[in-house]
Amino acid sequence: MAQRDADCLFCKIVAGEIPADIVTKDDEIVAFRDINPQAPTHVLVIPREHFPTAAAAGSADRGLMDAIARVAGEVARIDGVADDGYRLVFNTGPAAGQEVFHVHGHVLGGRSLTWPPG
Template sequence: MSDEGTIFDKIISKEIPADVIYEDDFVLGFKDINPQAPVHVLFIPKVRISTHNDINTDNVDYVAKMHLAINDYVKEIGEAENGYRVVMNCNENGQQTVYHIHMHLLAGRMMNWPPG
């Protein structure tokens, strides 16, 4: 991994702008630049955890706080009862493109299954 970090590190440090919809001390949520649903928000921990495989007892609190942030946000926008999808990709076959874990929140339409 480059010492420069990922694009998400640069968004966290405000080097790159993002349409931020949620922020606390542990989690940042911002609109996806290529939305796949009327609501498509990425939630990331403010520490770099490269893949799902790298979640451990030292950083699992960040992952829990990501879930809580999503719960708060879907209630705030009125999608909690309608339903939504939360997705985390892992490594190449899982289509992970940024090696800083992130949860995709997709809402605002009926989700299809299987997804891909």
């Protein structure tokens, strides 16, 4: 049985207690559209099991970060941004802007994401 945090917003989405616009899912991962998109494609890719940060998920040595990257590629193909390019971003910790402490990768695409902008 996967670990779950009863107070975690993303755990509630995984459990079906809170609705989300699901893009794809499998036995390990759920991918859903961000409610405040920062690009035409902005999908959150999360493991079903609760880990508060990317570092915690990576330390678990279960291949979860690999699974997130695999599903992020699938999301990019589904949304038609794989060929032009997309960004996969993990905000880890409050100083990096992490707001929900359940590891999640942001798949961003559909517009230029070069840095610096312009």
